[in-house]
Amino acid sequence: MVIRVESAPFDFTTEAGAFGAGRHDIGAIVTFCGIVRDLTGDLQAMQIEHYPGMTERALMKIEAEATARWQLADSLIIHRFGLMRPGETIMMVATAAAHRADAFAAAEFLMDYLKSRAPFWKKEQSRGGETWVAAKAEDEAALTRW
Amino acid sequence: MINVLYFAWLRERIGVASEQVETQAKTVADLVAELCARDERYAVAFEDLGALRVALDQDLAEFDAPLAGVREVAFFPPMTGG
Numbered sequence: 001m002v003i004r005v006e007s008a009p010f011d012f013t014t015e016a017g018a019f020g021a022g023r024h025d026i027g028a029i030v031t032f033c034g035i036v037r038d039l040t041g042d043l044q045a046m047q048i049e050h051y052p053g054m055t056e057r058a059l060m061k062i063e064a065e066a067t068a069r070w071q072l073a074d075s076l077i078i079h080r081f082g083l084m085r086p087g088e089t090i091m092m093v094a095t096a097a098a099h100r101a102d103a104f105a106a107a108e109f110l111m112d113y114l115k116s117r118a119p120f121w122k123k124e125q126s127r128g129g130e131t132w133v134a135a136k137a138e139d140e141a142a143l144t145r146w
Numbered sequence: 147m148i149n150v151l152y153f154a155w156l157r158e159r160i161g162v163a164s165e166q167v168e169t170q171a172k173t174v175a176d177l178v179a180e181l182c183a184r185d186e187r188y189a190v191a192f193e194d195l196g197a198l199r200v201a202l203d204q205d206l207a208e209f210d211a212p213l214a215g216v217r218e219v220a221f222f223p224p225m226t227g228g
Contacts (some may be wrong), residue, residue: 051220081221121226
């Protein structure tokens, strides 16, 4: 179980390749990678602010909850903060289990909670200026399914 | 003395990231009322508490939560991780 909150870019494929490597009790690995998207062509950068200390604490709680609910062999959460350009990796989640159902469910759970319960805030910088990204009602509603 | 932190647009509106506050406030809501009475910037920033979240000693809490024993209070908008 690893949590990393850092500003430096990371390579998703390297992290995904190392995750669970060498273990024989894992039958399924699910990975998710979040990327800075620019659907309109206007986005210059994304600035992510966080609450040092509480961020790690919140992620540890979420990961512990996932471990209590599903049979996980391992899990990994990496989340960046600071300035990122379109196309750059923001964060990733990986879960490993003996069976795929646990790995899929735990990965979705981690993502749902991480979006609304981990203290990160996104600000978009475009030619028109800077805008804080508003939380979506559907992200909050997604928590009720767990 | 309580350490008070602000994040995201709340930090920008209030103009500081953190400050030490001398307070006798019993709850988070009392502390917000004290801050709002202090300066217009706070009153504007805290206008809609429904649009804000609070954490006490780095755990999410409610605005009616007691402040007894709390060392750090953080105010921020709903989180947008992932």
